Amino acid sequence: MASVSKLIKKVLNKYLTSVPNSSINKSVYLPKIFEILTTKKDLEILLTLPNNPKNVAKSLSLSEKEAAIALSDLYMRGFIWVEENTKDGPKYCFADVGILMDSVLFDPRYDKYGNEFFDIWKKYWNEEHVHMYQLDNTFRVLPVEEVIRSTKIIPYERISQIIKKARRVAVQRCACRVRERRCNYPLETCISLDNLADYVISRDIGREISVKEAFKIVDECEELGLIHQTVNSDTPDVLCNCCACCCSFLRSILYYGKKAASAKSRYMAIFDREKCANCKDLVCIERCVFGGITKRDGKLHIDHSMCWGCGLCASVCPENAVKMKEVKKSSHIPRSGDKIYPLTTPKEK
Ligand code: SF4
Ligand code: SF4
Ligand code: SF4
Missing domain, CATH: 3.30.70.20 (Alpha-Beta Plaits)
Known part of the structure; x- marks a missing residue:
């Protein structure tokens, strides 16, 4: 029977080889995080993904109900995500280590592990992740709307439009500030839209908010001097309000010389x-x-x-x-x- 540490290695090898710079497989900190957060059964399930409960049950000689419960538990803990819903139930997958980091750090239930746990993530991000991952132009700075009003604004760079257009809006805590803990800015500033809002609400790690409340958060963040950022595309599904000391993208620019980590606004x-x-x-x-x-x-x-x-x-x-x-x-x-x-x-x- 494979030991837990061997299984962790297998899981990391399976899921992280697709990362452009595969030296991330040599991560010192990710195995520690998996040791704290996963059991042998979790790891065996992770090795069967992407898959639906029916096939996971077959691979591991479980009943379909047992497999469905175990997968749902891993989903609720932020370890796996749903690629698509099929006639045999949700097809779960392991998406990406960056998404894993946020999915865990968004979740206040992990606070029980204390600062030592967040320190491992902090070391992981600052010593490994930032050097291995290409974040180029993933995010983009969004200008304060009030000061560009007299110009031709594109709807998906106008914060009020982005929020109003969303099917659903939620807010969750800022994963970067939980990880870095370098300032006292408020935590509940990460506004999620549409599928991301569905996700944080489904895991009970974010709360649904009205358009009015989202506007209020944006205004308060501007007052504090936090920088608005979003995904660098025409379909923004997140509205981040970021500090330079903790934000993964701004830290990449300011402390690690990765100037393309967040694209400039127009x-x-x-x-x-x-x-x-x-x-x-x-x-x-x-x-x-x-x-x-x-x-x-x-x-x-x-x-x-x-x-x-x-x-x-x-x-x-x-x-x-x-x-x-x-x-x-x-x-x-x-x-x-x-x-x-x-x-x-x-x-x-
Ligand atoms: S980056 Fe600095 S100079 Fe440029 S708009 Fe923002 S605060 Fe002003
Ligand atoms: S120094 Fe004061 S008045 Fe001059 S540009 Fe800066 S904020 Fe405005
Ligand atoms: S990108 Fe900004 S708001 Fe989003 S989690 Fe990081 S610092 Fe927080």
Whole structure:
């Protein structure tokens, strides 16, 4: 009989070889996480995926009911996802280690393992994941809507439209802040839409919210200087409100030199020297986490290579001296239909 550690190795080899840089198979931290979270039975089931309860039952000599219960349990714990619902029940799969990380960290039930558990994830992300995964242009910065109102906004970069258009809206805690714990920003800021909203509600790790409440969260996050980001496509299914210290995408840019981790918005901050009162708090500089605004020889400068077009500086300037200018065509946003959560939720037969 294979030992648990051998089974963990098998599971990681099976599911992680598809990762572009397969050295992730040599991860030191993922086996530790699996040791804490999985049993031998879980691992045996994981090795049979992708599959539906009927076939899992056959492979492991279980009754169909036992297999369905075990699969549903792994789903509720964030370990597996539903690729499609078939006539023989949900077809479960192991999607991706990045999705696994979020699925676990979204879930407050894992708090029982304490900070040591989250430290393993933190080390995993900062020492392994960020160096092995290509995040290029997965996400994109969304500008504060108020400061781009006078321009031609595309519906899927207009935050209010993105929220209003969603079939369902939910909010769950911010997985990056749970993992990194480097600030005191609120946790309940990760807004999920459509399938992702179905997912967090089905696992009871997020709560359904109204459009009005979603707007309120967005406003509060802007006040705090959190940066809006979404999936870099024309079908956004998440509305993240991110801090530079914890967010996987912003950390990749600011601390690991991976500047393409989150694409810039189509806008750029433009400075009007005539209007600038050189206000003593320099709120524009303070708001720019990218270091795009500096003061030299008593004058402010915007380094456009370091402007991601978030609009946070323009939204606070008391003199209206910073404007957001449209600098990229609409084709800057891929019309790929990509979603951050391209999966579904289980429908029992
Ligand atoms: S991307 Fe942003 S809001 Fe989403 S989990 Fe990470 S920091 Fe939180
Ligand atoms: S916030 Fe506005 S007025 Fe103050 S320094 Fe910046 S640009 Fe000038
Ligand atoms: S200068 Fe900084 S704060 Fe202003 S829009 Fe650019 S990235 Fe955002």
